[in-house]
Amino acid sequence: MSILGSLNWDDIFIVPWFKEPSTSTAIAAGAGGIVVLGALAVLVLLTVKGWWKPLYKEWITSLDHKKIGVIYIVLAAIMLIRGVLEAVVMRAQQVAPAPGFLSVEHHAELFSTHGTIMIFFVAMPLLIGLINVVMPLQIGARDMEFPFMNAISLWLSVGGAALVMASLVIGKFETGGWTAYPPYTGAQLSPNEGVDYWIWSLMLTGIGTTLSGINFAVTIYKQRAPGMTLMKMPIFAWTTLCTAILMIFAMMPLAVCSLMLALDRHAGFHFFTADAGGNMMNFANLFWLFGHPEVYILILPAFGVFSHVIPTFSGKKLYGYTSLVWATIAIAVLSFTVWVHHFFTMGQTAHLNAIFGIATITIGVPTGVKVYNWMLTMWRGKLRFSTAMLFSAGFMFTFVIGGITGVMLANPVISFAAHNSLFLVAHFHNMLIPGLLFGMFAGINYWFPLCFGFRLDEKWGVRSFWCWMIGFYLTFMPLYAIGLMGAPRRMAFFTDPAYMPWLIISMIGALTVLAGLTCQVIQMYVSVKNREDLMVPAGDPWDGRGLEWSLGCPVPEHDFTTIPHITSREPWVDAKASGLRVMEPTEFVDIELPKNTGMGFWVAMVATVGAFGMIFQMWWLAALCWVGMWVLVLVRSYNTDWEHHISAQELRADYERHKHVVETTPKVSLDDEFTSKNRGLIMDMEEAV
């Protein structure tokens, strides 16, 4: 085997198009071209603007949890654009006259990358990013417990995403769907590098996520402000804790089953092969041992977001805190007891299916508790429909519909009829678009000022919401319908004319979603342009209820000048009720913050190159990078000068400065909340009257 492993000229993105020109290869070449040109454009921009140095010094090497969170979210945004565009191409393919303009292979590649990207490189970075930004601020911590490990997690995820992007330019991605079941993905039926792209990009990001889970859990257990008992924690911290525990336990099965698949493919092992005593069903089993808890990893943080957005914009305390906490815990525990419902038809006994069906339906109970909590929080509140609140309300409507179809599918009898159909596809999009994306959009709109000091533009935010909401219904309600009519999922084209009207509606829906995404890009652009008008330096633009709104916007690098003593669930509400607009300082003490280091970045980049070596069977490169990665870790372990010092005087000065800003900022009433008069200080009720 050559030094370049299995890499050859045909793997370069334009070559297949030269050899066999067709619409399908042209689209593939065009997508690769966009990646290459996009990367070039970024390089040119960075060079022309002279941003290389600030990018490296202030972002890539940063161990600040807020910056790490922002990079996660930027990563997710880039990948979301690709994921949505792929969805639009697939919808277009199905309304084109059969057999459409894509080859069957190409279509399969699209739904595989779409699923893989949306789950691992959009949903996960969004929620991990948001947790990074917000959770420490909510519990009174100055950083994650292991900031260096946090950077490694981040850059491993970026590395995994980079590999998926690279698959557009060099070689192909796999065609077996995001679940990549063998034996189809075994060496015999999928001999090219596609499945290896899937295995190694998920390996990187999976390890990153496991480390994130450990980091979040330890931070919450050990870093809470004094007085903040577990039952005084904000709900978002609670959902983070449950998500973190799920990450710790559930990411490993993914690593294990993909590693086994890699051994089958390249070492001739027989874990999942069809012959010599392999058991392909074990793959589905192991995969969903990860996959089902993963669903709740995705959804719990969004539940946390809603539990803050809804009380804030209803002007009321969260209804039923305790029941919400227990519902969260119940969902986290139950999430490990339902994985068999992903393969009811695989041949286990009816008794087993019944047990897992009942367990699945049971999850509807704690989830239902939550929906009632949010509804009762809104009940008789003074509702303000900000973008964040609209996404939350849209979520509640839509998610309940998805939940009902979920309870239908949880019944093994119905599952036998509806599995592998577009009904199922409609169901899980119905859970994840409101349950994850709407939650994250709400969270980003709500908490954005903490990172950058200004609000996001409301007008374009509201437009994006309506496009997403309407686009969702138009896209997926038709899929429920034709799913029940018998349309299977993952088909490259349909020949039954009865499906066509529904598919056209679905196509229009996909374009509406694309419009929603465009509105969000415009929203970001407009907000940055008008940032002076949108600045909220006093730090509390929505009359917020959590500690994170007591710090000023943007939040300083050290987060808290003094760590507050917590005596209630809503200390910031209590402080405001007693007339304070700045948390009373406790004592100023010298603190240490982690020093910037590029080591996390470099470790992950070496690992990424090594993964690329594994994908193209350049074993020498993989081995070299494996050793290199650990050498870097070893070098880092000799470094004991990892903290920089901030003196009590500096903290005091910073506190005085923030206090001065708050004292000199004019208060506005809630009626002016979304106008440029809002500088981050809302008057309380009595003043408003």
Place this chain on the structure above:
Amino acid sequence: MSATATNLGAAAPSDHGAGSSHGHDKTGTVIFGFWIFLMSDLIAFSLFLATYADAEWHGIANGPSPHELFSLGLPTIETMSLLISTFTFGICTLGMKYGASMERTIKWLVITLIFGAIFLGIELYEFHEFWSEGNTPQVSGFLTAYYSLVGLHGLHVTSGIIWGILLIVQMKTMGYSDLVKSRLMRLGLFWHMLDIVWIALFTKIYLMGVLS
């Protein structure tokens, strides 16, 4: 946790979250984090073990059965050497806790690593024996699962040995500091976990395999 840290002479025990993010017991927290990592690692072992339990039943194909393949002689010696190594590691970290000198700590660590190496040597010898009889992992699902499960454990032991050697170097170069001691504590947890895992592996693979 704080008890461990106090005995390491690291941070004084303080209530968690006492204000500054570093006002609390850092060593104890790192060790707590490592415990959580071990739980995650344990999931990997349990999945490989579950896969093995399935494969030794359904995955024989044309290959040998566990009963035909295994004997108890070597694995018992192997197990004893790992058990002894976990005992000597206990002496090593207990001594460190009660103020043993660096030389003494290193001495017991070296003894531990030697027993670990004996364990590993026997394992490799056995792999070699099976391999030369034509019983490679490519033969059947059962052999695949066997080599992977035992190999995963063996890789862990190997990395533990490398880690131990690096810690000896670090003790010599960085001094007998709280930082290095905390790393040794974590290696200790890792090592003991591998021992517990091996008990499960020995029972399932060899004892029950021979009896089957």
